[in-house]
Amino acid sequence: MESLLAAVASALAEADSDSATDSDTDSEPFGWPARWQVLTTVSVELQALLATGASPELVALIEDIVTQLADGVANSRRHRVELAELAHRVLGIHARACAAARPDPVRLADWLLDLQLEHPDAPDVGLAAYAGPLDDDGLAHYRDRAVALFAPLPVIGFGETGRYDRARWALLRVMEELAEYTDDVDLQLLVLTKDLSSGWHYLQVATVLRDNGRSEEALEWVRRGLGAVGGRGAALRLIDLAVEEHLRRGAPQQAVEVCREAFLTRPSLEVYLKARALVVHTDDWPPLRAELVEHLVRDGGRLAVEVYRRIVEVELARRGIGEQDLLVEWLHRLRGLQPDAFGDYLDHIRSRHAADRDLLDELTRRGF
Incomplete structure (x- = not known):
């Protein structure tokens, strides 16, 4: 087994050297094709070893090789794609080995998490492939560690540029996969609320909450989103969500109030028409229309004139x-x-x- 590890290390070291000197050609006896043959042969031999019986030693060997390949992806300029595909293939062998050998689930959770956080270019880890060997204890440990690392990350505020360095990106990828695998709405929301750089992000949060029956929280995020965007960007979509939710809850006056406040914040024909559609056939429309039009008159300016003409x-x-x-x-x-x-x-x-x-x-x- 140790010979396989040494073979991978040697092939990757020589590949790195060739990448630096750009002397890698197909005609050289120790060029990339020869080294690639060594690497692919190792993956075949790992599968053969797995077929004869999984063991903790085999699991550990595959982990070391996956780590080596992940390092190779990060260090190679010319062969990143091939190495990444091979690393993904060997990681699949690892998942099957773990399913058969059943290593300690907490140790396995730590290795999977460390692989992704210490090697941002590592192959994506699909938790579904490790459902059996991780079991409840390993998954809980994986979740607790991931959340503990992700939760302190600063929120990207409205209008700010996203600060997605490699460490943050790796954590984000971990959390997104974890939220999807566990179907955990709170995890999904934790991920979404770390980036509030635009009104569309507020809309995403509100939509997830609405779709999961958390109406009050959804409306609160709409309110926060409308306050952030000031009538621009995603404002109309946020208004639509709030109106639909208030109507579903049997609160039409609240739906009208959302439109009224939005129009007073930033007059637009679209918001005017939404308000009109809600109450045009009721006694509430004449006084509301008068208020909206009067606001345009007081507001003045080119924008107000254009909106007024369209109305x-x-x-x-x-x-x-x-x-x-x-x-x-x-x-x-x-x-x-x-x-x-x-x-x-x-x-x-x-x-x-x-x-x-x-x-x-x-x-x-x-x-x-």
Whole structure:
């Protein structure tokens, strides 16, 4: 067995030397093809040894070889892909050896975790392959160690650039695999809440909570997300999630309030239409509409004018009987906001609604 370990060490050492000098050619008797043949032969011999019977000694040997190959991946420039594939293959042999030999589960958990953390370029460890030999004790130890290492990592705050150094990336990969294997929502959330650099990350957290029946927490994360994004980015998706959840909970007024607060934070036609759709056929719509429009007037500025125009266009297209007075009043307000450009805008309205004699007559009667 020791000869296999020495053969791997020698082949990798010579490969490293060739990578440095760039003298590696197929024609050389000790070039990469010859050394690759040595490495692949070792993997075949490990499988043959496993077929004759697994033992703790064989498990330990395979672990040493996997570690050597992981080092080779990190140190090689020219053969990283081949070495990574071979390391993955040998790790599969290790999993089968552990299933047969049943090493100490806690020691196995430590080795699997150390392999990934000390060798960020190591092959991915699939915990499902080790379900038997790890058993409950080994998996619990693996989880406790991983969480203890991951939990103190700083959170990437909103607008910050992610600090994914090799150590953090390795831990993140461990935690993601662990959360997926155990189907543990709390672990998934621990991973997600370490990166809050954008509103989409808040949305991910809220969605996971919503999908797992944790409604109150989901709505709290929506609130936090909306506070962070200030009406930009993922704001509309966050609003949608909150509205849907409030309606599902039988709280339509809370859904309206989400839209109202979002509009007052950053006016937009999209949020206006969401609020309108929720209450347009109720007595709550006229006062809410008046509040939203008044906010635009007070807010002023180019953004407010553009939103105001778009809202007027929507209401022109959707207006019902008896709403002419309100539309004309809105036009008065818009003229006050942008008097120099109002004439062109009014001509645009008249052109678009040339067939609507009632509207045109009302505009003329009101002095437009």
